[in-house]
Amino acid sequence: MTNAATETVAERIAHILCRHQVEVIFAQSLPSAVILAAEAAGIKQIAYRQENMGGAMADGYARISGKVAVVAAQNGPAATLLVPPLAEALKASVPIVALVQDVERDQTDRNAFQDFDQIALFQSCAKWVRRVQVPDRIDDYIDAAFTAAASGRPGPAVLLLPADLLRAPAQPATLPRSKCLGRWPLDRTRPSEEALDEVARRIASAKAPIIVAGGGVHGSGAAEELTALQHEASLPVITTNMGKGVVDEFHPLSAGVLGSLTGPRSLGRHSLPLIEEADLVLLVGTRTNQNGTDNWRQIPTSATIVHIDVDPAEIGRNYEAIRLVGDAAETLSALREALGRVDLTRRNNDRARLEERIKGFWTAFESDRLDVATATSGPIRPERVMAELQSLLTADMMVVADASYSSMWVVGQLRAPGVMRFITPRGLAGLGWGVPLAIGAKAARPQSPVVALVGDGGFAHSWAELETMVRMQLPVLIIVLNNGILGFQRDAETVKFGRYTTACHFADVDHVQIAKACGCPAVRVEDPCDLADLLKSSINAEGPMLIEVMTDPEAHPPLSLFANMDAAA
16 A cells, blocks of 8 residues: 555545545556556556547446446547547536546646647536646545536536646645545435425326426436336326336336337327327426427427426426426425325326327337338348347346437337336437447446447447457447448438438448457348347357348338338338
8 A cells, every 4th residue: 555645646546536436447548647556446447449439438337337437538639539428428417537638737838749728628528627736636626526527417527637747746635535426416406395396286187297207317316216106196108218218118107218209110100199288298307309309399388397307407498397406316206295295086097098098009009010020031120120139128138229220229119128228329429339338338237238239330430349348358249230321311311402422321341250350259140030049149148249230221210300201102
């Protein structure tokens, strides 16, 4: 153990991270002084191949572990590559602390090697950015970074660490710190009793209330409270893309994901009237963004809107609402108490009718997609892949998707058999994050199976991290839906312009050979009848696996954007 009087700032940082219960740091050796000290202190380094992917790994880890994730990077181009995943974390409300090396303090603004204004670089994609200047403030700054990341609406915090400062002797803390700030949410706030009682009375008297649940329910760990509210108040629940899995979708009052998935062969085509007819909409942990509301068209203007969110600025952003500012879990618990003081006869009397109606949505959905979900010819329909995966889902499993169509296939075609985690990068929805998100999720919960669904377009961004997955012994089942095109780009351009650019089609790539070159077993599937056995054996395997499925380039999720094109076809 290094004597406290002679330890370096880097060693002090490692000890502070241990105090915050940090067990994993996503890095590539840099800042070297910090990583060497962290490994010496027992913190495991998961060494990514590229910073963009490392940031996404930290994102996946934070979402699943309930801990603030830590990612590290060198200054210069490495730091700039952290911007995209931190921007995703900021939009998706995921707490990450980024430790970024900076040039030595006496070299700033002298055109030193890889010097850059990193404060300006990160200000647009982080809640909090600081540069440490003196050794005796390092405890303060590390704690402030964790506090910023985990409090209020969670998000990334960036701490810039000059290289010479890391080698300097750490000064004894004037005011010693002992608290752990490494878990989130850091604070559990709740609205006033008066506000809760008003909402309870409105729910009890409403003719057609409904809950729209977003990713904030996952972030708060509020799924259990939401399930209890759904049952006790006989309230139907639909979810946003990021909210998928916050309720059991086999519960008779669960109507699945809606958002923009309202085209032909979608569940939303049938469930849409449920929200259109609502006279009270309870929003829980959702930013009411474009995709979650299908261009802000779905929530009726005549409805009373109640919004639960930890971020006061999100309430009223797009819809004027009764404000319930607070942590989702704490607020839902308090709302349940308030509902216990009102007469819910109206809600309970309507339950059987609602359950039968929602059952009809699911039945019609299954009927609509039966032809593609059971298709036996090639190229393979993605719906068939999802149908085969459905039978293998368990609440313990984590399903991760890349952006674009991969996310839509997962949230729109799979039905959650219990409260479970689906991870989709819907903050900024950048391509390539499916695989690193899955690796981070596996690091957070190594005992649970992880399945990553990625398209060939997105997978091209993250091939190198197959080696990371194998080397770090974090096995994931990766399903590559290979249709040889940038599907969303082609289809969106076709709808908007009647043609598409030459960038949309790819040359043939053998992803199996890429995986095998990285030490990951892989197989290509062209016959849909081979899917069931292969998926079952791969999910239950102890090691990694890549399944390349040759899919139909004409298939696309039933998004509202393509409804007219599908109807014409």
